[in-house]
Amino acid sequence: MRLVLNQRTLDEFSWVDFTIGVLRVVIIALILIGSFNTLSSGRFTSDQWVSLVISGLAQGSIYALIALGYTLVYGILLMINFAHGEVFMSGAFTAVFLAQAFDRSGFLNSAPLLAIPVLIVFAALVSMTVAILLERIAYRPLRNAPRLVPLITAIGASFFLQYTFRGFYGSSFQAYPTVDILRGSFPVGSVNVPISQVVVFSAALLLMFCLYWLVERTKIGKAMRAVSENKEVSALMGVDIDRIIVFTFAIGGALAGAAGVINGLYRPQGVNFFMGFVPGIKAFTAAVLGGIGNIPGAMLGGLFLGVIEAIGPNLVLAGLGIPGANQLKDVIAFTMLVLVLIFRPQGILGERLAEKKA
Amino acid sequence: MKRILPILLLLTLFAMLTGVQAAQLECTDEIGCVEIGPDDPITIGYMLTISGATSFLGEDSVGGIQIALAERDGMLLDHEIELVAEDSLCSAEGGQTAAQNMAARDEVLGVIGTSCSSSAAAALPIISSAGMVMISPSNTAPSLTNDDTASGGIWQPGYFRTAHNDLFQGAVAAQFAYNELGLTRLATIHDGSPYADGLQAVMAEVFTELGGEVVFQGAINVNDTDMTAILTEIAAAGPDIIYFPIFEPEGNFIAAQSDETPGLENVVLMGADGLLSTSFPENTGAAALGMYLSGPYIEGEAYDAFLESWAEIIGGVPPSGFHAHAYDAVNILLDAIEAVAQVGDDGTILVGRQALRDAIAATSGYVGLTGTLSCNPTGDCATGEALAIFEITESELEGNWPPPVVWTPPPAEAE
Numbered sequence: 117m118r119l120v121l122n123q124r125t126l127d128e129f130s131w132v133d134f135t136i137g138v139l140r141v142v143i144i145a146l147i148l149i150g151s152f153n154t155l156s157s158g159r160f161t162s163d164q165w166v167s168l169v170i171s172g173l174a175q176g177s178i179y180a181l182i183a184l185g186y187t188l189v190y191g192i193l194l195m196i197n198f199a200h201g202e203v204f205m206s207g208a209f210t211a212v213f214l215a216q217a218f219d220r221s222g223f224l225n226s227a228p229l230l231a232i233p234v235l236i237v238f239a240a241l242v243s244m245t246v247a248i249l250l251e252r253i254a255y256r257p258l259r260n261a262p263r264l265v266p267l268i269t270a271i272g273a274s275f276f277l278q279y280t281f282r283g284f285y286g287s288s289f290q291a292y293p294t295v296d297i298l299r300g301s302f303p304v305g306s307v308n309v310p311i312s313q314v315v316v317f318s319a320a321l322l323l324m325f326c327l328y329w330l331v332e333r334t335k336i337g338k339a340m341r342a343v344s345e346n347k348e349v350s351a352l353m354g355v356d357i358d359r360i361i362v363f364t365f366a367i368g369g370a371l372a373g374a375a376g377v378i379n380g381l382y383r384p385q386g387v388n389f390f391m392g393f394v395p396g397i398k399a400f401t402a403a404v405l406g407g408i409g410n411i412p413g414a415m416l417g418g419l420f421l422g423v424i425e426a427i428g429p430n431l432v433l434a435g436l437g438i439p440g441a442n443q444l445k446d447v448i449a450f451t452m453l454v455l456v457l458i459f460r461p462q463g464i465l466g467e468r469l470a471e472k473k474a
Numbered sequence: 475m476k477r478i479l480p481i482l483l484l485l486t487l488f489a490m491l492t493g494v495q496a497a498q499l500e501c502t503d504e505i506g507c508v509e510i511g512p513d514d515p516i517t518i519g520y521m522l523t524i525s526g527a528t529s530f531l532g533e534d535s536v537g538g539i540q541i542a543l544a545e546r547d548g549m550l551l552d553h554e555i556e557l558v559a560e561d562s563l564c565s566a567e568g569g570q571t572a573a574q575n576m577a578a579r580d581e582v583l584g585v586i587g588t589s590c591s592s593s594a595a596a597a598l599p600i601i602s603s604a605g606m607v608m609i610s611p612s613n614t615a616p617s618l619t620n621d622d623t624a625s626g627g628i629w630q631p632g633y634f635r636t637a638h639n640d641l642f643q644g645a646v647a648a649q650f651a652y653n654e655l656g657l658t659r660l661a662t663i664h665d666g667s668p669y670a671d672g673l674q675a676v677m678a679e680v681f682t683e684l685g686g687e688v689v690f691q692g693a694i695n696v697n698d699t700d701m702t703a704i705l706t707e708i709a710a711a712g713p714d715i716i717y718f719p720i721f722e723p724e725g726n727f728i729a730a731q732s733d734e735t736p737g738l739e740n741v742v743l744m745g746a747d748g749l750l751s752t753s754f755p756e757n758t759g760a761a762a763l764g765m766y767l768s769g770p771y772i773e774g775e776a777y778d779a780f781l782e783s784w785a786e787i788i789g790g791v792p793p794s795g796f797h798a799h800a801y802d803a804v805n806i807l808l809d810a811i812e813a814v815a816q817v818g819d820d821g822t823i824l825v826g827r828q829a830l831r832d833a834i835a836a837t838s839g840y841v842g843l844t845g846t847l848s849c850n851p852t853g854d855c856a857t858g859e860a861l862a863i864f865e866i867t868e869s870e871l872e873g874n875w876p877p878p879v880v881w882t883p884p885p886a887e888a889e
Contacts, residue, residue, distance in 0.1 A: 159710050167736065171702040287525045289723050291757035301734070310734045383699050385730060385757050386723035388527065394697050429703055442704035443666060443693040 136458060143455065146436060153435035160430065166307045168426045174313035174382060176422015177320030180415045181375035182399035183406070184327060185247075185368030187414040190403070191344040192364050194263070198270035199250055200372060201396015202277035205389065206246045207239035207373025208380055209281055212290045212387045214238055215380065219293035228297050232381070236319075239373035246277065247369025248362055256358075274396075282389040290387040292380035316382045323374055324415050327367065331411060340364060344409070401453040407463030416464060425449050499818045503826030505605040508583055512821030515556035517579070518807060521572040521587030521597060521608075527722050528564040530751040530793040531589040535611045537788050538800030539586055541780065542808075544787055550808055551815060551823060558582060562593040564721065569593025570600065577604035583825055584609065584807045586800060591615035591669035595628055602630035605827040607834060609807055609855075610635040611800035614643060614747070615668045616676065619853040632831050634853040636799040636806070636844060638770065640669070642858025643746060644676025646883045647768045650863045651715050652684040654881055657742060661690040661713035663704065663728065665720040673719040673746055689713050694724060701731045709737030719746035722754060730761040742766070750795050755870040755877075762866045770795040770844070771862030771879060777843055791875055799856070802842035806855070810834045858883065 154160070160168075182204050189197045215235055218224040224231045254273045258266045298315060301308040331337035342350040343360045351357050379395075380387065398421065406417025428448040433441035456463060501507035510516055520539060522532035539557070548555050558579065560572035569588050576585055577600050584607035588594045594613045601608045610618075613635050620627025651657050660681050664670035671693075678688045690711040692704055705728070708716060716738070718728050725745055732738045747769035755762045777798060784792055810833040816824040837855060838848040849855040864877040 160706065161710075163736070164706050164710065168703060168706055171700070175700050287527075287529060289527050289726075289753060289757055291723075291726070291759070294759050308736055312734075383727065383730075384759075385726035386699055388723075390697075425700070426703055430707055434707070440693040442707065443695055445698065445703065446695060 140459060147432050150432035150435035153437075154431050155435075157435075159434075163307050165427065166305075167309065168430065169423055170307070170309055170317075171313055172423035172426030173419055174316045174422070175426065176402075176419040177317050177324075178375050178379050178382070178418075179395065179399045179402045179421055180418025181320050181323060181371050181378070182395055183403040183414040183418045184324070184411065185372050186400050186403040187406075187409055187411060188340075188364050188368045191409040191411075192340065192361055193255070193259075193266075195255070195266045196270065196400065197250075197255075197365075197368075198267065198396070198400075199254075199273040199277060200247075200368065201392035201394075201399070202274050202281075203243045203247050203250070203369050203392070204372040204376050204395060204399075205392030206277065206281060206376075207243035207369075208376025208391065209285060209290070209387055209389065210242045211235050211239035211373075211377050212292055212380060213285075215292050215377075216290070224293060225296050228295050232295070232377070236374045236377045239377045240370040241373070243369040243373025243376065244366045245369075247365040247372070250277075251362060251365040256361075274393075278389050278393070285389065287389065289385070292384035292387065294384060295381060298381060312382050316378050319378050320375070323371060327371065328411060330367070336360070336363060398449060401449060404453060405456050405463055407465040410463065410465050413463055413465035420464070421449060421452065424452055499816050499822060499824040501824055501826065503828050505827040505831075507827065508581060508825045510553060510581070510823040510825070514581075515554040516550050516811065516823070517556045517558060517581045517583060518804075519558035519560065519576050519579070519582045519585045519587075521560045521562040521569070521576060521585055521593070523564045523568070523589040523593070524559070524561050526563055528590065528748070530753060531564070531612055531796065532561075534792050534794035534797045535586065535589060535800035537784060537792055538611065538797035539804045541783050541787060541797075542801045542804040544783070546808065551812060551817060552821065553823065555808070560587075562588040562590070562597065564590035564593060566592050566596040569595070569597035573597035573600035577601060577606065582606060583811055583827075583830065586611060586803050586807070588613060589796075590667070591618060591672070592667040594618055594633075595668055598628060598630045598633055602632045606632060607807065607810075607827075607830055608633050609803040609834070610637060611803045612637045612747075612794075612796040613669075614638060614640040615672045616641050617668055617672060619850075621852045629852045634803075634806075634834055634849055634855055636803045636842070636847060636855050637796060638856045638858050638861055639854050640673045641676055643768055643861055644673050645680045646858065646861045646863070647677050647717065647744060647746065648680035648684060648686075649883065650766070650768070650881050651717075651742075651744065652681055652686050655715070655742065657714035658686045659712065659714045660686055660688045661708045661711060661716045662688070662692070663708075663716065663718040663720065664691075664693050665696050665724055666693055667696075667720075669748070670719050674717060677717055677719070694720075694728075696721075696724060698724060699727055701727050702735065705732055705735040705738060709735050712737070713741060715742040715744060717744045717746075719748060721748040722751070722757065725749045726754065726758040726762075729758050729765060733761050744768070747795055750864070750876075752793055752873075752875045755866050756873070759871065763868065763871070765866045766880070767864045767866065767877070768861065769864060770799065770860050771864075771882065772798045772844055772860050774843075780843055793875075795876070798843035802840075802844050802847060805842065806834060806837055806840060806847070810837075859885070 185200045218231050254269050255266055298312040301310045339355045339360050342355055402417040402421040403414045406413030425445055429441040429445050522535050524532040560575050562568045562572040586609055588597055589612050591613045614637050616639055617626050617628050619629050621629040662674035664674045690708050744766040750767050750769040810830055814829040814833050835849050840847045844860050847855040862879045863881040865880045866877050870877045
């Protein structure tokens with residue numbers, strides 16, 4: 117910041133920049149004041165903070181899995197697939213019936229280590245199919261259209277999928293059955309961590325590592341990276357563009373389907389045709405937070421968003437004396453998005469569409 | 475000159491036609507009249523939640539209406555009764571859309587609706603300014619029959635309800651918690667809707683009057699799935715009982731996740747009629763065991779006969795608790811239409827809208843399934859006599875419905 121007031125400083129001065137700078141200070145001040153108030157009042161014990169953070173990580177890992185789908189598609193096609201939330205819903209909503217059947221026959225509780233992966237694979241296949249169909253029917257014909265057109269198509273596809281699934285399965289709520297081995301908690305230090313949260317977090321982490329290995333260490337991953345760097349030149353190098361794009365959608369869809377079942381283990385109720393809408397937007401926020409197009413960024417953004425949502429209302433808003441702080445949980449999530457877009461538009465880890473750009 | 479001739483011709487034709495009609499029946503109503511030709515049906519409508527998470531409420535009320543119509547063989551005053559359906563969802567947007575669609579149809583005399591208080595808040599002004607009558611079978615928010623805008627009342631003329639006012643339901647819940655269960659520390663959660671917010675406010679007020687302490691009042695959003703933050707906050711406040719008068723699936727999440735939250739293992743959970751449906755214990759599983767729900771409770775011979783009709787005509791049992799209220803609402807409406815209708819010689823019927831409103835408002839001592847109903851000037855036709863506290867037990871988890879009644883308010887309770 118220049119302290120010398122000369123003509124050049126005055127010429128370069130912009131009210132917008134000034135206001136944004138003030139806003140930056142105000143927001144940071146509010147966050148600090150709120151946190152300080154809450155922590156000093158000692159209303160929550162440190163054990164409660166730890167358990168909130170852990171539940172935030174579990175929720176965040178689900179956001180991360182869905183966010184990976186957004187980020188992969190953006191990296192390759194430079195397009196936000198707004199129907200990805202519905203891809204998540206399709207896997208979750210279809211697998212719930214299989215899960216209920218498993219539960220009725222007793223298979224789920226007698227062989228959970230076999231039943232749960234079967235459910236995950238099933239949901240992944242359903243979501244993969246929906247994603248591939250989406251690409252083929254809704255996005256491929258618009259490959260060369262102006263950027264806005266596929267975006268609107270994605271929103272339309274999202275509504276279409278919601279109501280199609282409502283037509284298939286009805287509008288009443290379903291619930292995943294509770295799995296016995298996931299009940300209860302085990303102590304970590306002085307905190308009782310629910311087993312379901314640990315399982316969710318580990319499963320998501322495993323899937324994320326698998327994806328990272330796929331993209332970085334395999335030939336098809338190299339092809340994906342090449343296509344995201346430069347489509348035309350990759351075609352010249354002998355990469356089949358269409359096949360790679362379909363593969364990207366398939367991978368994103370599979371992860372979303374897996375996320376659907378994993379979410380069902382963790383939060384079993386509330387499965388219905390509309391369940392993909394809010395996680396879809398939150399996962400998109402997470403992908404932008406971490407840096408759109410950036411795979412580790414999506415993972416980090418998801419976890420970060422989950423933790424912020426879990427501790428934000430109690431830490432900041434309650435400390436500022438705002439009533440009904442937990443009702444404003446979504447406000448925190450989306451304010452975070454706006455702040456990131458203002459102050460660091462490339463996201464936490466930076467937008468990475470290609471390794472090197474000349 | 476050339477243009478004036480056809481206009482004059484049209485005017486004369488028009489005068490002749492109206493003159494011909496005026497010769498038969500005259501409309502002296504302040505708002506206006508609905509004229510029903512000799513072969514036309516009498517049209518009533520309903521705006522209920524027939525889709526979405528709370529569709530059980532709408533289906534339940536529709537069943538009550540259908541049974542009432544079946545008992546009249548679908549006829550009134552030798553005209554067929556036509557039922558127009560609109561979906562009010564359980565939101566303000568749904569209520570507004572349904573009301574606009576309904577108000578656009580001039581032939582509708584009255585509407586049974588809405589299911590949810592949030593839809594009613596948006597639908598009320600539209601239906602009222604269209605001159606129609608609206609009788610709700612399951613709106614319970616106190617603000618809907620409160621005409622004092624300074625205290626948050628939004629009543630408009632033409633609105634009535636056969637469901638209990640939440641001023642009663644909240645009081646019943648508080649009395650049960652404080653007097654019966656002996657609990658003294660209350661925490662409440664609502665979801666921002668007028669129904670939930672109003673009900674938890676009444677519960678908290680009466681609980682405090684009885685001598686208890688309200689340690690926490692908070693809210694979540696509809697569509698929230700993760701309740702750990704608010705449950706942790708509640709655990710920090712150390713309550714005996716958590717009262718959450720909300721709907722599925724948020725209610726299911728709170729019930730299920732409160733088991734996971736340290737500090738809340740022994741807390742009593744209580745909900746209200748929003749969760750009083752067969753899908754709630756099914757979807758929540760073991761976490762719902764031992765939970766209490768307040769809601770409408772009707773008994774008697776007439777009700778048993780009603781249930782038999784239900785099993786015959788619709789099959790099974792009613793999915794929620796307001797079917798009898800819908801039955802009474804439709805009967806009150808049809809009886810009022812019958813009372814104020816002017817019937818012409820050729821079978822034309824003229825119904826004055828203001829006359830219809832006045833007739834329903836004058837309902838007094840009407841013996842319905844839900845008790846003896848008398849409408850007060852701001853639309854409340856029911857008292858709190860048909861309420862009870864239910865408990866979810868093992869048998870509900872296996873599909874038995876309705877759950878057993880554990881407490882009913884002592885009859886000495888007046889308003």
